[in-house]
Amino acid sequence: MGRLKGSKSLWERYGHQQLELLEGEEVKREVGSTRYVGALVDHSGGHLHPLNLVLGQAVALESLGGKIFEHSPVTRVEHGEPVTLHTPKGRVTAQRVVMAGNAYLQGLLPKLESKAMPCGTQIITTEPLSAELAARLLPNDKAVEDCNYLLDYYRLTADNRLLYGGGVNYGGQASSSIEAAIRPKMLSTFPELGDVRVDYAWSGNFLLTLNRLPQFGRINSNVYYAQGYSGHGVTCSHLAGKLVAETISGEEARFEAFAQISHLPMPGGRLLRVPLSAMGAWFYAMRDRLAV
Structure with a gap:
C-alpha cells in the first residue's frame, strides 16, 4: 500500500488528478477477488486490442503512401551515407x-x-464467459496489473473472455x-x-x-x-x-x-x-x- 500511495502522490505532483486509492473491501468494487489488500485506479486509463491497433496503423501508413514489406528480415546493417540494409534476397539503401x-533485433545493434x-x-x-460471471470478475471492465515483481495482468475481451x-x-x-x-x-x-x-x-x-x-x-x-x-x-x-x-x-x-x-x-x-x-x-x- 505504501508503494501505491507513493505512486499516487508522485503522479499527482506532475498533474495526473484522475487517480483513486482503494483499500480493503473497496477493491472488490473493481476486482472480484480476495487476493488484494488495495488498488490504485487510474480513471484516465483504458485497454485496447493491440493487433487491431497495429492493423489500423498499417492501413493509415499505406493510405499516406507508405509501403510495408513483410517476411523480409534485415540480416545486416552497413552504416554510411546512405545506409545499406541487407535482406536474404536483396538490399535497400536509405538516407535515414x-x-x-x-x-x-539480434545481431543488428551489437x-x-x-x-x-x-x-x-x-x-x-x-472461453467466452457468461455476462454474469464476467461482471463478477471485473465489475467495471477495468484492465488490471498487480504489484508483484513477476506481475500478472488481465482484462476482459469484447466477447467476454478473460x-x-x-x-x-x-x-x-x-x-x-x-x-x-x-x-x-x-x-x-x-x-x-x-x-x-x-x-x-x-x-x-x-x-x-x-x-x-x-x-x-x-x-x-x-x-x-x-x-x-x-x-x-x-x-x-x-x-x-x-x-x-x-x-x-x-x-x-x-x-x-x-x-x-x-x-x-x-x-x-x-x-x-x-x-x-x-x-x-x-x-x-x-x-x-x-x-x-
Missing part, C-alpha cells in the same frame, strides 16, 4: 533508418545487446506449456474459473533494460533506434515514434532527453545474464509470496 524491432535482454511473457484466454498474462522467461525462450504456466496464476486470482476452458495461449518477447527505462539514440547521425520498453511497449513505442519523427524534422529536445539516459550492461554478460536475472527474480518472487 529507424530501428524499431525491440526484442527481435553495441546495445549487452545493455538489454529479450524476455518472454505468456498469455492465455478463456485474457490473463504473466510470468517472465529470461532470454526469451518459450514455455513448453503456456497454459500450465499461466492457468495456476489465473486460478489464484479467480478460483471460480477452475472448470473454465482455455481456448487460446501464446507468447512473445519484450526487451528488458537494467533500469527499466527505454533506450533511445542514434548511430552515425542517420540511424535512429528506440527500444527496451521493459513491458510497456504499446504505450511507450507510440511516444517513441513521435519523438523520432520530431528529431528527424529538426526538433531534437524531447528525443535527446531520453537519449541522454545512462544504460548499464546487464549483470553477467551474455553468458550469465539469464541465470543471474532468474536468481534475482526468484528472490523477489519469494519476497512477494512472504509479503515482505
Whole structure:
C-alpha cells in the first residue's frame, strides 16, 4: 500500500488528478477477488486490442503512401551515407533508418545487446464467459496489473473472455506449456474459473533494460533506434515514434532527453545474464509470496 500511495502522490505532483486509492473491501468494487489488500485506479486509463491497433496503423501508413514489406528480415546493417540494409534476397539503401524491432533485433545493434535482454511473457484466454460471471470478475471492465515483481495482468475481451498474462522467461525462450504456466496464476486470482476452458495461449518477447527505462539514440547521425520498453511497449513505442519523427524534422529536445539516459550492461554478460536475472527474480518472487 505504501508503494501505491507513493505512486499516487508522485503522479499527482506532475498533474495526473484522475487517480483513486482503494483499500480493503473497496477493491472488490473493481476486482472480484480476495487476493488484494488495495488498488490504485487510474480513471484516465483504458485497454485496447493491440493487433487491431497495429492493423489500423498499417492501413493509415499505406493510405499516406507508405509501403510495408513483410517476411523480409534485415540480416545486416552497413552504416554510411546512405545506409545499406541487407535482406536474404536483396538490399535497400536509405538516407535515414529507424530501428524499431525491440526484442527481435539480434545481431543488428551489437553495441546495445549487452545493455538489454529479450524476455518472454505468456498469455492465455478463456472461453467466452457468461455476462454474469464476467461482471463478477471485473465489475467495471477495468484492465488490471498487480504489484508483484513477476506481475500478472488481465482484462476482459469484447466477447467476454478473460485474457490473463504473466510470468517472465529470461532470454526469451518459450514455455513448453503456456497454459500450465499461466492457468495456476489465473486460478489464484479467480478460483471460480477452475472448470473454465482455455481456448487460446501464446507468447512473445519484450526487451528488458537494467533500469527499466527505454533506450533511445542514434548511430552515425542517420540511424535512429528506440527500444527496451521493459513491458510497456504499446504505450511507450507510440511516444517513441513521435519523438523520432520530431528529431528527424529538426526538433531534437524531447528525443535527446531520453537519449541522454545512462544504460548499464546487464549483470553477467551474455553468458550469465539469464541465470543471474532468474536468481534475482526468484528472490523477489519469494519476497512477494512472504509479503515482505
